[in-house]
Amino acid sequence: MVGNLEAFADELAASGFPPLVNKLAGAGFQGRVATRNLGSLRLVCLDTPESVCIGRERDARDGENLAVKVMIRGRTWIEQGRGDAELGPADLVLLDPTRSLRFESTASAHVTILVPRRELRIRPAQIDRLIGTRIDGSHGPGALVSVLARESARLATGFREVEALRSAAAVVELIAVALEARLGDEQPAADEVLRDRIAGYIEARLADPELSPPSIAAAHHISVRRLHKLFEGQPLTVAALIRRRRLERCRAELTGGGRTVTAVAARWGFSDATHFSKLFKATYGYNARALVTSNRARTTKTRTTDPEQDGGQRSRQ
Secondary structure, rough: EEOOHHHHHHHHHHHHOOEEEEEEOOOOOOOOOOOEOOOOEEEEEEEEOOOEEEEOOOOHHHHOEEEEEEEEEEEEEEEEEEEEEEOOOOOEEEEEOOOOEEEEEEEEEEEEEEEHHHHHHHOOOOOOHHHHEEEEEOOOHHHHHHHHHHHHHHHHOOOOOOHHHHHHHHHHHHHHHHHHHHHHHOOHHHHHHHHHHHHHHHHHHHOOOOOOOHHHHHHOOOHHHHHHOOOOOOOOOOHHHHHHHHHHHHHHHHHOOOOOOHHHHOOOOOOOHHHHHHHHHHHOOOOOOHHHHHHHHHHHHHHHHHHHHHHHHHHHO
């Protein structure tokens, strides 16, 4: 699709792209967007004029996907997280749609692969190190990802479902190899290794109501002061990380339905249901109970409108 700025922005939003403000876009803006799906992956091909774009921080619930951007033509300068990357043709970069972003580009073409975060199996601390960092697309695993991105965007049609799923899994695995290779180019400092280990410890014990900075510090034989020092400059403090990850687990479980708000809150370490409800609404902008009600209504509607189920009920009468 070729379109003016408004049509271009609408098409980007429909593709799952985070909203961006283009500082150079005017009445004469013309851009091209093409979207392809391959199994669990979405490939978004963009052809844009010279641009200066800013993306604001978004809610964590918009963070289901990570984005792997591959340059085809032109040059782009990107700032996100601690990274600052200059990309030329074939180069790639990992981006997080929930974080603020700034980039400048010449007239360019690029392909962005939206990858479900859970499928990459990369820990949060490793993502922090990779975000906004250039990956060389001229050799090694990065070159294979670069070629695959371009060819997949062109050829990702006509797959049977099982073929698409298996092909997507192969692309995700190759992306993971390229990201791990990039991590290996820079050996983490001792603090990063310890912080990574602590993040994994927290993730494994989110349901433990006793999980807290003092218990974490004791388990790693460091002082609480040292623990807090480790997380200085990170997006979240230790306590905020625990709270955010517990809320995300609660939200996922409540979306699935079947349990009460109080039961789900208690399962993930929130002993005070009232405090949990206030915290949930402050974080996501709506009530936890509304999520449960919405899910029940959706389930009821599905049951009453399912012709196969209705037919089965009539046949039994």
